[in-house]
Amino acid sequence: MTDVVLDGVDKVYPGGQMAIRNVRLRIDHGELFVLLGPSGCGKSTILRMIAGLEEITAGELWLNGALANDLQPRDRNVAMVFQEGALYPHRTVKGNMMFPLEAARGDRTAATAKVVELARALGLSTMIDRLPQTLSGGQRQRAAIGRALIREPSLFLLDEPLSSLDAGMRTELRVEIAALVRASGTTTVYVTHDQVEAMTMADRMGVLRDGVLEDVGTPEQIYADPATVFVAAFLSNPPINLLQATLWAVEGEGMMLDLGSQRLALPWDDPRASWLITHHGKPVIVGIRPDMLAPIAPGSPAAPGTTLSGQVRALEFHGHEWLAYAEAGMPTVDANDIGATRPPDPPAHSEPAGLMARLRTRLHRPSFTDETPQEKHAGHHRRSDLLFRIASGDRPNHGDHVALTVDLERILLFAADGRRVTPVQR
Template identity: 85%
Template sequence: MTDVVLDGVDKVYPGGQVAVRNVRLRINDGELFVLLGPSGCGKSTILRMIAGLEEITSGVLWLNGAVANELSPRDRNVAMVFQEGALYPHRTVKGNMMFPLEVLGDDRAEATAKVVELARALGINTMIDRLPRTLSGGQRQRAAIGRALIREPSLFLMDEPLSSLDAGLRTELRVEIAALVRSSGTTTVYVTHDQVEAMTMADRMAVLRDGVLEDVGTPEQIYQDPATVFTAAFLSSPPINLLQATLWGVEGEGLLLDLGPQRLSIPWDDPRASSMISHHGKHVIVGIRPDTLAPIAAGSPAAPGTVLSGQVRALEFHGHEWLAYAEVGIPTVDANEVGGIKKPDEPEPEQIGLVGRLRALLGRSAVVDEPAPEGHAGHHRRSDLVFRIASGNRPNRGDHVALCVDLERVLLFGADGRRVTPVQR
């Protein structure tokens, strides 16, 4: 068993490409820790540096209290599972799982017994004499996981092991993987871009963007109390509503969130008010998850400053619920355009709108009449508010709706994308 500490770790490739920037992270002994983020955010690079497959440019890696920067992969006692399993094609399932024990010189009878026992736990005991090419994708991944687990490593590393499988199999295997690694007590670092995998499997998790840590905590902490607007948006399905606003402190009324054509009001006795008032007169980003919005029946009373209204533009049926999109006339925000690290050689995007981009791609004039957006409003985003409705109880397209906002669950971010109110960890 082991714990992992990354202390100010950087990875810079030849040519100056920075993959990982000043990562400070502790992974506790026996923990199932997930590295989550979009493609190219540096999560697999961190995994490979822990394994010793990538050199660390600067900073220190500690494994179980000892500096490991110069240790060879063999001396780190780690086992790794890749996206495609990487089984030996000429060996059977049994042969693949036996291989690490053969290298260690274990007794063959004892090794065979361990293979059979683990194969049964993985549900592949009836196919241990088959070659990898005769197995399904899920069966191959089970065999690869078995080969990694059987040597009882001190650290288990998994690099998107389920990404090539279909949705049903991913659901089944993520439950099995989580149960297996927890029962073994082995410290596990799991890389994925899938927020559902991360939320359902992790003891704790880290969200990365452009090689930088955005947030670290339990899945519940990061979902309910995200540190940045990027984290709030990345861990959100259906997507969180991100709205532009200006924050005003109004004596006798409270904190006013001026959304342009509409307003919300947070009372002075709200525990967040003392932090929010520091942004008086500033532009902020208001985060409202779809499940914090509730349609109000016609004629029903609602407290002033708690309602947003609009016209239903689109509906999506999801079986157990409907998702509705209401045009509210409030400028929206694209989380990918807020905060983060700007590449030095990255040109400013032309604010020509979607029509202009299409015309440019088709070789026509990119000059269009639509105005350039202001602030962080995505020029490809409509001013829709997404909300959830229980199945069988929905408005129709074109209907006017009034939506009550649960103000206690509203998230507020500064223009730099960081939370305005303190984040509890």
């Protein structure tokens, strides 16, 4: 086993393309660490730098306490599995798994016994003498993982190994891979763009965007307490509601979130109030996951500042539940437009150029009661909808007006640059 430390690592390609920006990360002994992010964000580049397949432009890479920037790949004791497995087509499953042991010139009898044992653990015992072209995609990936693990590397790297498989096979293999690497105790770095893989497999995870590491923590920490609006949106299925608001400190009421046509209020005894007071009069982004909204029965009382309302525009049936879209007349935010391609750790209170002006413009858009073309919301995936969940069989009808109580203790508040207003707990 080994630990991995990236200290201020940059990667700049010829032509000035910056792929990785000042990444600082520690991966501990025996940890299954997942790098998550959209395509092109730099996940595989980090993996290849750890493996020694890409040179580091700036910063330091440490493996097990030793500086590794100039170490050759063969000297790092690292095993890597690529997206397609890359098996030798002329070798059987057994031959592929034997290859690293043959190259090491170890005892052949002991090597054969080791291959048979690992093939059994991977569910490949009945196909150990078959060639790769006779295997399914999932079987080939298991064989590739077996070939990597047979060496007993100190560090195991997996670059989107399940992305080319169908959904059912991905579900089965992610459970097997996680169990296998944990049983081996090998430090593992796993790259994926699939949030379900990341959430279900990781001991800890990091979320990348445009080469910047935006958040690091356990899956539970990052989901419940995301550091940026992008992280909150990326780790959200169904999508999080992101609403534009202006924050006002109102004597006798608390911190008022002015959403244009509607309002929410956080009382002064809310633990977040002391942090929010510094944003008085400023635009903020309010994140409300669909499970933070619950329909109120018609005629039921609701405390002022704790509910939102809208008219049901669309319904989706998901078997165990319905997802409902309610037109609420509040301006929404696209997380991809907020804080993109920014350098890490900007000075306090700084914001991307022109963003404050853009947010102020959006905050003064007319509400849905005005006769304004819907194109005003172009670029937002849900227009001014609120997305909420309802139990199967309990759904409203199209066109119904619904009142929704908001779980104010769990809502997320972000500044105009996309960073959390309140401290992130790690």
